[in-house]
Amino acid sequence: MIRSVRVILCGVLLTSCALAQTTLNGAGATFPYPIYSKWFSEYHNQHSDVQVNYQSIGSGGGIRQVQAGTVDFGATDGPMSDEQIAASKVKVLHVPTVLGAVVPAYNIPGVTQEVKFTPEILAGIFMGKISNWSDPAIAKVNPDIKFPNQNITVVHRSDGSGTTYIFTDYLSKVSADWQGTTGKGTSVKWPVGVGGKGNEGVAGMIRQLPGSIGYIELIYALQNKINYGSVKNSSGQFIKASLDSTTAAAAGVKMPADFRVSITNPPGKTAYPIASFTWLLIPTNPTDKTKGKMVKDLVLWALDNGEGMASGLSYAPLPKEVVDKAKAAINQQVK
Amino acid sequence: MSDSVDPMNSPDPVEQTQNPRIAIPALAQAVSERKTGGASSVLQRIRHTQPRSSRLPDATFRMLILLTAVSVFAIVVFVVWELVDKSRLSLHQFGMGFFFGHNWDPVNGDFGAMPFIYGTLVSSFLALLLAVPLSIGVAVYVTEMCPIRLRAIISFLVELLAAIPSVIYGLWAIFVLAPLLRDYLEPFLAKTLGWTGLFTGPMYGLGMLAAGIILAIMIVPIIASITREVLTAVPQNQREAVLALGATRWEMIRMGVLRNARIGIVGGVILGLGRALGETMAVTMVIGNRPEIAKSLFAPGYTMASVIANEFSEATGDLYLSALVEIGLALFLVTLVVNALARLLVWSITGGTAGRARA
Numbered sequence: 182m183i184r185s186v187r188v189i190l191c192g193v194l195l196t197s198c199a200l201a202q203t204t205l206n207g208a209g210a211t212f213p214y215p216i217y218s219k220w221f222s223e224y225h226n227q228h229s230d231v232q233v234n235y236q237s238i239g240s241g242g243g244i245r246q247v248q249a250g251t252v253d254f255g256a257t258d259g260p261m262s263d264e265q266i267a268a269s270k271v272k273v274l275h276v277p278t279v280l281g282a283v284v285p286a287y288n289i290p291g292v293t294q295e296v297k298f299t300p301e302i303l304a305g306i307f308m309g310k311i312s313n314w315s316d317p318a319i320a321k322v323n324p325d326i327k328f329p330n331q332n333i334t335v336v337h338r339s340d341g342s343g344t345t346y347i348f349t350d351y352l353s354k355v356s357a358d359w360q361g362t363t364g365k366g367t368s369v370k371w372p373v374g375v376g377g378k379g380n381e382g383v384a385g386m387i388r389q390l391p392g393s394i395g396y397i398e399l400i401y402a403l404q405n406k407i408n409y410g411s412v413k414n415s416s417g418q419f420i421k422a423s424l425d426s427t428t429a430a431a432a433g434v435k436m437p438a439d440f441r442v443s444i445t446n447p448p449g450k451t452a453y454p455i456a457s458f459t460w461l462l463i464p465t466n467p468t469d470k471t472k473g474k475m476v477k478d479l480v481l482w483a484l485d486n487g488e489g490m491a492s493g494l495s496y497a498p499l500p501k502e503v504v505d506k507a508k509a510a511i512n513q514q515v516k
Numbered sequence: 517m518s519d520s521v522d523p524m525n526s527p528d529p530v531e532q533t534q535n536p537r538i539a540i541p542a543l544a545q546a547v548s549e550r551k552t553g554g555a556s557s558v559l560q561r562i563r564h565t566q567p568r569s570s571r572l573p574d575a576t577f578r579m580l581i582l583l584t585a586v587s588v589f590a591i592v593v594f595v596v597w598e599l600v601d602k603s604r605l606s607l608h609q610f611g612m613g614f615f616f617g618h619n620w621d622p623v624n625g626d627f628g629a630m631p632f633i634y635g636t637l638v639s640s641f642l643a644l645l646l647a648v649p650l651s652i653g654v655a656v657y658v659t660e661m662c663p664i665r666l667r668a669i670i671s672f673l674v675e676l677l678a679a680i681p682s683v684i685y686g687l688w689a690i691f692v693l694a695p696l697l698r699d700y701l702e703p704f705l706a707k708t709l710g711w712t713g714l715f716t717g718p719m720y721g722l723g724m725l726a727a728g729i730i731l732a733i734m735i736v737p738i739i740a741s742i743t744r745e746v747l748t749a750v751p752q753n754q755r756e757a758v759l760a761l762g763a764t765r766w767e768m769i770r771m772g773v774l775r776n777a778r779i780g781i782v783g784g785v786i787l788g789l790g791r792a793l794g795e796t797m798a799v800t801m802v803i804g805n806r807p808e809i810a811k812s813l814f815a816p817g818y819t820m821a822s823v824i825a826n827e828f829s830e831a832t833g834d835l836y837l838s839a840l841v842e843i844g845l846a847l848f849l850v851t852l853v854v855n856a857l858a859r860l861l862v863w864s865i866t867g868g869t870a871g872r873a874r875a
Binding site (some may be wrong): 342377 | 619620623624692694695723800804805806807816825826830831832
């Protein structure tokens with residue numbers, strides 16, 4: 182009796198070994214979470230032996246976890262700083278996956294048209310130097326719109342976020358004043374305004390506060406049908422953010438070997454200026470070689486097959502040349 | 517069974533060394549021997565101190581209770597130790613100045629906790645100011661004046677308020693409370709009480725006032741239900757005695773009921789204050805999240821719990837993280853001080869005695 186039980190147990194054990202799944206653990210950015218979960222579940226459908234567990238704990242957490250070696254890969258919306266790379270024992274490769282854009286959304290009583298913004302206007306508003314919608318600087322680039330005499334309320338993110346990083350990175354590039362007083366980061370010391378939690382918090386406050394302006398992710402604006410303005414790019418064109426104009430922003434920049442590049446305010450006539458990559462952080466010399474190989478296969482698969490799924494979820498896919506360059510770098514650098 | 521090894525024919529090392537049919541009962545016997553051995557040694561230790569019948573249960577019970585009491589102590593010590601340890605970098609960098617600093621600039625690595633401490637205290641006390649009279653009113657009505665059938669309904673509704681998740685309160689505050697404040701209450705306050713300086717400036721609807729009001733709504737159920745229980749526990753003959761002396765109903769409630777129940781009520785208020793100090797989600801959705809000390813209650817503010825919740829997940833850099841943990845330490849210390857002050861208040865009310873109508 183016991184013998185037969187043991188035989189069955191052994192059988193079950195062996196069968197389950199044959200079907201054993203390896204779980205890859207990843208953690209990091211919240212922004213690409215929807216597309217990553219789609220990729221990882223699709224990958225699992227095709228490769229039943231690999232299960233990917235991705236936790237969207239935020240970019241800061243993603244960087245910390247990958248540095249500590251507690252996850253097999255990380256993800257971040259802002260590239261690691263030179264100091265972070267120097268301090269990290271785990272060497273990582275930044276692999277760009279998709280692109281995001283940040284748009285200015287507003288609530289101006291009586292204005293239904295699309296408002297045009299120049300870098301000077303955006304910096305002026307977010308520094309508190311332009312404090313009324315009837316300011317002549319705004320009227321000058323929007324001659325067709327009649328602005329009310331209404332105070333501007335700035336709404337920004339209160340939670341640390343990659344969206345804030347992209348927006349302040351842009352302001353730092355276009356305004357020396359901003360660069361000198363506030364700078365860029367996932368959280369900054371805002372000169373003016375009130376903070377809302379998450380895209381939904383900012384969007385909710387904009388809806389509630391007449392005369393307000395804030396910045397939200399393009400995806401959030403598209404999915405919730407929120408009106409937003411166009412922004413003047415470095416070629417002097419007013420571009421409204423879209424998936425195409427976001428991808429165009431990535432096409433114009435010179436890509437460095439480690440992929441840590443900011444693509445805000447890029448060259449290119451059709452490029453939308455407030456855009457950024459989001460990255461996966463892949464350890465180049467993983468301690469667990471088997472898992473390392475699996476991560477490598479997964480990322481290569483995502484770059485080949487995943488980009489096509491991006492626009493369905495309102496993410497801007499990478500330009501072809503960036504995909505090729507990223508694949509070459511993975512094959513070369515990840516052991 | 518797709519694998520190449522066939523389990524039926526594979527050699528089994530266990531089978532060769534011993535027969536499991538013998539091995540397992542032997543093991544069970546050994547285990548049972550060890551068990552009784554352990555129990556009897558415990559018995560021996562306490563045999564000469566207590567009558568036989570209650571020795572083991574009493575000792576076990578005493579150990580268990582002691583363990584629970586010690587564990588609370590251990591948890592507190594562990595939390596403090598961890599907070600101090602993880603905020604060492606920031607403690608070293610800013611010293612005591614951290615608690616009084618007004619600047620919070622993650623980009624340049626300059627951190628100070630004062631605006632957050634201020635925001636936490638002001639929003640919580642504002643909440644108490646609004647919630648305490650309301651909750652005591654509800655409790656007095658329910659216990660003293662209310663028809664029985666209505667009593668059940670009101671009690672149920674008050675307890676229902678306690679069960680609503682704070683994120684729902686936050687959403688409700690953004691979409692319902694804030695517009696009401698902006699369009700009606702704030703203009704009214706600015707017109708009538710603007711001279712105090714507490715109600716001036718631009719009216720967003722969001723800010724310290726909104727945070728205080730939403731916190732008040734959230735702590736009313738706690739204070740009201742505890743007060744109700746305490747009032748119910750006041751003996752009926754107290755009421756009758758006061759009435760017999762010719763008191764009006766108000767005098768009866770004031771002298772016969774509230775006076776007897778005051779310690780319990782203060783206890784309820786302290787619990788409510790605890791919740792207000794630590795509340796994160798609803799507050800962060802409406803307070804405006806601006807680390808600034810402004811006299812006007814219309815202005816946005818920030819609380820300690822909110823800044824930790826907001827910035828922890830994306831905080832990069834060791835000093836930044838360390839400063840956030842130190843905010844946690846500050847919150848712990850503020851809670852400690854506020855609770856200690858509340859205890860002192862209770863002692864001063866009761867003149868150092870425990871009071872009689874606590875139950």
